[in-house]
Amino acid sequence: MGTSVIISAVADERDAEQILKLQYLCYQSEAALYDDYGMEPLTQTLAELTAELGRGRALVARLGDEVVGSVRATVDEAGTARIAKLIVHPRMRRHGLGGRLLAAIEAQLTAEHSARRFRLFTGHRSETNLRLYRSRGYETVSREPSGPNPKLTVITLEKAAGAGEFAASA
Template structure:
């Protein structure tokens, strides 16, 4: 079930986020990527101020995604799925729900260049690469757009 997150979900969302991003941190050799060092208070503020959807299964938050409208564009961020739920369509369901619930002409997001699973998912959902942004020696962001 996909539904809008509330402030009380911040702790569970952060737990899923940290579990989901451990593999990204290992992939890029950086244990201090922002999703891993974000605080529960920061997540709570995002939930209160923006659009955060959560996937719930058997009473447990198993995934979430953030959307932030900016003009006619929705900036998509922090798509996370609990590691034991990955590959079961949770991420696709979250993204489809975000696309349906936010009125926007385009949806923009980015992911790391080595994150092949993420890139496959986004391309399957209709996102196309717009440009790459080299952040440092070990990380290049791949920017994608749908719409």
């Protein structure tokens, strides 16, 4: 049946180059949605990404030796986990990998960092992202225009730890 996708417990600087390349590929569709090819995920350097990996928690999904997905997060002193840059290789989308990565990072942050709440954001036109997050129990808490890009409204979503793991799609 072939090789299975494995989610690794930790991503580190050894994964940084593959993550950066995958991030660049994955954010092309977001850039096209908002006509913004200068967004941070497309301009982030390898050094910046490596530093970001050192400041928080990151997971990778591997198909053999290839990184085909990733997600990053930090937890603040109040127990709010900020989840960011959930990416899945375009050829691996629509098979549940994004949901698996999201569930894995939530479980890890709850167990290891006592996260009590999860927060993430996406753009208002990113319907696939919004569908995934809402199906996992996230609810919109704010909508704000993006300063640098007037075509983008940033939607922030949150959920309490342990809430809505398998909520119905909204």
